[in-house]
Amino acid sequence: MPQGDVVASLEAELPQGAVLTDPDLVERYRHDRALTITPGQPRAVVRATCTADVQTTLRLASRFGVPVVTRGAGTGLSGGSAAIDGCITLSTERMRSITVDPAAMVATVQPGLLNAEVKAAVARYGLWYPPDPSSFEICSIGGNLATNAGGLCCVKYGVTTDYVLGLEVVLVDGRAVRLGGRTVKDVAGYDLKRLFVGSEGTLGVITEATLRLRPRPAAMCTMAAMFPDVVDAGRAVTKIASSMRPAGLEMMDSAAIAAVERVKPMGIGPDVGALLIGQSDVGADEVSFMAEACEKAGASEVHVTDDPDEGELFMGARRMAIPCVERLGAVLIEDVGVPIPEIPALIAEVGVVAQRRSTAIPVIGHAGDGNFHPLVTYDAGDPTATERAAIAFDEIIRAALALGGTITGEHGVGMLKASHLGAQLGPVATELTQAIKYALDPQGILNPGKWA
Template identity: 55%
Template sequence: MSTSRTEALWRELKAVLPPEAVVTDADVLESHRRDQAEWAPAGMPGVLVRPASTSEVQAVLRVATALRVPVVARGAGSGLSGGANAVEGGIVLSLMRMNRVLEVDRRGMFAVVQPGVLNAAVKSAAAEQGLWYAPDPASWEFSSIGGNLATNAGGLCCVKYGVTGDAVLGLEAVLADGSVVRTGGRTMKTSAGYGLTRLFVGSEGTLGIITEATLKLRPRPPPATTLLAAFPTLVSAGIAVTDIMATTRPSLLELMDRATVRAVEAHAAMGLDVESAALLLARSDAGGKQGAEETAAMAAVCEAAGATFVTQSTDEAEGELLMQARRLAYPALEKQGATLLDDVGVPLSRIPELLAAIERIATTRAVLIGTFGHAGDGNMHPTIVFDRDDAHASVRARAAFDEIVEAALALGGTITGEHGVGALKQPFLEAQLGAGGMHLHRSIKAALDPLGLLNPGKVV
């Protein structure tokens, strides 16, 4: 964008927003160019706007529409697919000043929040009323609800409590033309009109800017009981996963492959079995004796599937120790080199095939790949570790990343389970959705954002 156009943009924005909401400082713009997806392309924004209200978001979008300038919405910047990466010369719209919990209704079991609130703050506000906001992406302490909504973020609890979209009762969003729409409401159920709440959730800022969300709260679950099991083969671990899912209701069911276990053990000697093909971690929050019984049932399933080691605990502190192995997975892999974190999903029954394919890719591409993730959802995070200073290794890592996505698709899976398409997965979307699916996506995009100003180049 030319300097004169950028200056016109600044002028128009400053005319409708308070001074603190329009930022043109080059260093600040640089720091708002991208999220955490290192390899996704990012432009240099022409301006950063920091609206403090829905009406200020409307004002920004009216200016953007008048001047035909693209707008990229942004939360805490913790995204992993480049969904918040800036467009050259465009507007970056940070929602981090809209960071209030507007209401927590204990009897209604919902919270009304602005998009810049951190997930952790929603959890705290719910806990103050004795309630629970379930969704728990790994980034929950530093990611915004707006970003969680934009990507339909997942987490560890999804296996029992669903993804972010499952916890949303209603939304307020500003469309590209500056108009405000509301979807859903404060009721637990509604069949009135189209499922537009779920259309905006996961749309990564390409259909509208979410300015308020009504989130469903739940009772706090009882303390969890925990299980750790080691398996000699990927197939035996896969059988344990599907048999656990078919017979019990785990509140968590995570897997780590051998490469991940070895990285964790190298990072913090925990006495994990580094010869196992995979470890499973499972929890029950059924509560009381039933929690212990459910964990025992899961242990029996693991043993029947051929686990070489099974340990369980009803003690919360002990359970947290077992959980440490899983929590250290990504930090431990990161210590071994530069990382490229993938996010794919397959039908539950295909997990062993996915893991075997990833092992083959690691061998042929001569890279280390540690795979861990949400086994109970079939959602895995193969993490490619490589030497950043070795240009060849970087190329091989990128090739491995692509091959993992292709392997998931070949198994009837998805190119992203919870991180979103963003810029990083955009080249793969048509392979998953087909030409008809892409056409349908583009029809809806055109209906809501006819000028194509909202986060262009992402998703569709």
Template identity: 50%
Template structure:
């Protein structure tokens, strides 16, 4: 007797050959993303797409057989949005990794979804241009994944998130039809903005197969300021003071737990006795003058030490130290990484909420993030082998999310909803608003086969 899995495998292999498999041993590495404490199911099939036609074939078969599809790129997500569902097709677009065109005159790059963020940045730089979005995972995360979560990064406050740099998309709908959204023009108000509806939708509306991203002229100079404070509250006072006199391209915060972890991993000689550190970078023709204003603002807010440099190598070393925050905390144990954002003036209250959660549940929390836009990454560190430790970590996580909502913030600034934060969506957006979102999904995906139960 032919089973539904046999039929699915037969249809996929007929259309895709050895790019499709139902062998469980070949699917193991594609079952989940980097969100280790979220549930993952057992996929029925894996497809490693190489072309748009491959994606069309997958969606055509999936739609006809009503089989769910989970699209994944590099698998670096932190919310479980790329975790397999029982009986699903895992559709990997990592192999669609060509930079199709860089147009220096139009300042755009057209790429496939599997292109790595850092590779696009390097290719743009070779043309004297700058691809701005720079999530901490830029060396390993893909443009498709960045679009799916509307990823941010350390330059967001001044230059915006991934969605602010997308001009046009090509995507495959749930029934296999191909759509094109947006335009390469700087202005475009023709109809509803389908491009930015797809950005951040976590694979629930369509499969992005091509993206035209905007590029910028690279900044002429950069000056870096590093300031250490006795407390995180003093550091936030400095954030507010800096924002009143300058517009840095970076303003990153690390608390005492994170400073210690990074210093032990990198041996950079950071001041482990400090309560917090700010990393500030100004760019453009007035970078040096702006940086001097930033340094003065930090001193007036009570910084115990302020250092600034025009040397790009030294500046990159400090930025690299900030990028090591998560790996350094991961070296201490199992981590549950949160991602909340609040209005910048509410940051002291949010930091207090994080400390209270750590004390209440008996866990270590290292906090770092993008201070200029209020986006923090409280990282809960625990021993997964210890009885009850995972439950305590989850309790702290819940308290942090609740604290962000109480302060008028959001449950995710850049990592997305996925599986991890789906339980909080009704509280975040409201029941009526969520029903509108589900109605939009139904218009794109009437059978609800694209990443069902995630992101909305």
């Protein structure tokens, strides 16, 4: 290792004010939203303003062998941007430029912009950037790219990677590389940009992205169906999702509804076991099909509206579910996914786990994708309750894998699920993953201790 101090070198080479070491300021950059993870203590935070700042940071980090944790807005739910001891936390929050090319239907963005800011900027041209995590007003586009974020409209419009035409990435040695470009079709060589989408800061730092846009969709028609039984709601999802592609198909069970009712009353009573919200931007026929499927599956009440504001009341309530449940106490947020036909089995299994471990587990989900967020709640002051919650969390992961599913549909592996990744990948895919990681980050300084 070279003589000297990495922080002094960063301060010498980066613009004034880019490097924070004041413990009170650094504290704001330690956590993400995986509240059960205890982060480490960074030695400094770098607030990059341009690609060159990122290059300098990674070049010096490599020279001194110091770990780098890249951070967007810190809304991640898996500890991906949580600090580790002695790291440099590299924040992209000041990288905020955007240019929209309406003729090419693309936007070129820096990573620090919020998802909502990208949506608003392209909407001025009558265009739409579809990926819409529930956190879209508070998460960065860089974080979305690095986690391959999903959301509510992904059942029809796909996830973040489906909108990435090109990337600029800074590699661990400080070199910047452009991958892909602005063309809609491009099969020249390996699709390296996709390797970085969803790589959670373990392979390089995304400093710019060229995103594909769509025309603004038509206004939504919405269906809200109440079920006495949550597994019946799962059956309705299976029927709908195997027959059509709604613009959104979201679910909340009774405990999640109750948590939202406390904050934003919708007038849904405790006798309702589950709420299924379906949306269509095609028209009334699709909504009628969904309503009929729900009635046949046992819905006790189905409400249909073509008023976008009324529809948004239901979807808005669904988006609030995680923060509302978090108000009730400590929560381990699951993010498992299963093939569409296995949805009822997964929901039933979550109920079994909740009973076996005496732990309340409200369930919400991007039901049309088979991506569910069982919210394992517990009393953090009670060690046995904490232990039971951890066991329940693992049991749900194992249940999803046994059903042919995934340990994470959109939140990423991060610290939270690092120990489960091998079980999903198996030995050969794990070896491939490690080979890629080593090829791109031979010292292992990019987000170490996370998943790779």
